[in-house]
Amino acid sequence: MRTGEGLLGRLAEGGRRPLVVDSSLAALYAAGSLVLGQETPAAPWQPMDALGRVLILLVSAALTVRRVAPVPVLAAVIALWLGYIGCGYWPVVNSPAVLLALYTVAAAHRTRTAAVCAAAVGVTWVVAGLLGGRYTPLPAVAVQAVAFPGVVAFLGRGAGVSAERSRRLAVLTDRLRAEQELRAERAVTEERVRIARELHDVVAHHMSVVSLQAGMASYVVEVDPVTAKGALEAIATTSREALEELRRLLALLRVGPEGEPEGAGEAAPYAPAPGLDRLEELVRRVRAAGVPTELRREGTPFRLPPGMDLCAYRVVQEALTNVLRHAGPAAAVVLVRYAARTLTVRITDDGNRSAPADSPSTGGHGLIGMHERAKIYRGTVSAGPRAGGGFEVELRLPAPHAAGGEPVGRPHP
Structure with missing residues (x-):
């Protein structure tokens, strides 16, 4: 059967x-x-x-x-x-x-x-x-018994090997095509995640500042017009900076046929991505939003690759955004320490958090985005409550000059 x-x-x-x-x-x-x-x-x-x-x-x-x-x-x-x-x-x-x-x-x-x-x-x-x-004659039969089956078997085996090779090639071609499609889908997914992370970092920080400034302006507009005016000016400045970063991001996405951003010849915004050299501006915005913030630097600064520089900036930006959102009345300190083999960026605050840094209300992108950015450059991010109160976020990245780069600038005290 x-x-x-x-x-x-x-x-x-x-x-x-x-x-x-x-x-x-x-x-x-x-x-x-x-x-x-x-x-x-x-x-x-x-x-x-x-x-x-x-x-x-x-x-x-x-x-x-x-x-x-x-x-x-x-x-x-x-x-x-x-x-x-x-x-x-x-x-x-x-x-x-x-x-x-x-x-x-x-x-x-x-x-x-x-x-x-x-x-x-x-x-x-x-x-x-x-x-x-x-x-x-028996000799003729013997010759036929060897020659005919031998030649036929040889030809048949050759045809079989050729057919098997063709089948394997077809299977490998299909497998390669499937792997290429999977790789393309993975690349698209990774690019979507990267874009979403960039948009989150840009929009979340600036909108948090705008929200706080708008709330303060509406609260003091009648009793303290000067303060209200300053808050509105801060809103305008923050909004312009947010638009500039969004335009930069969109310019990077709209790549023309020759690798140039579309509209590059029409004064398209294509400013360099922010880095640690723009931390002063970031700290000023946070101060203007009502959170006393101090920026400290230690060690001899060294030049970072653009991607690593942007990674460090975004981690600081996200950490300070979380301070604005969740820490309540607080003061923050941003410490950038340049060591021989490591760049350490630590952001601390002394506030009482009303919600975790990655609470559901934030969509869960903050700390996840930090970890993903740091992982790209073989770095680490740790975050958690401080023993004496408040919250701490620490980013550690390998120093690029350890692999051939050169330090720049003078040592910070």
């Missing part, structure tokens, strides 16, 4: 087209053999009769499924051929079927199987010569 199921399964897997081709070839073979059988020489061969025709048709029927079960078909064809010769019929009529079945085995199986089957056909050829070739 299992054998029948396997045969039907292989027929289904092989598809209809090979079966139709093999059936047509078997029909042509049957027609040719029946015609050739009518031309059987006189004695000593048995004239073609009904039994001979049945044996020819059985061989042809076996050939229709030669690609589904190559070895069983070869065994069946050999047995039918020996029976055909044993009945005294002319051996030439059914001998091509044996060679065709051997070719199919060699094309479908490994070299060892092909060699064993070729040897079996050779032995069968000699036996056939002994059965019906009393008038055929």
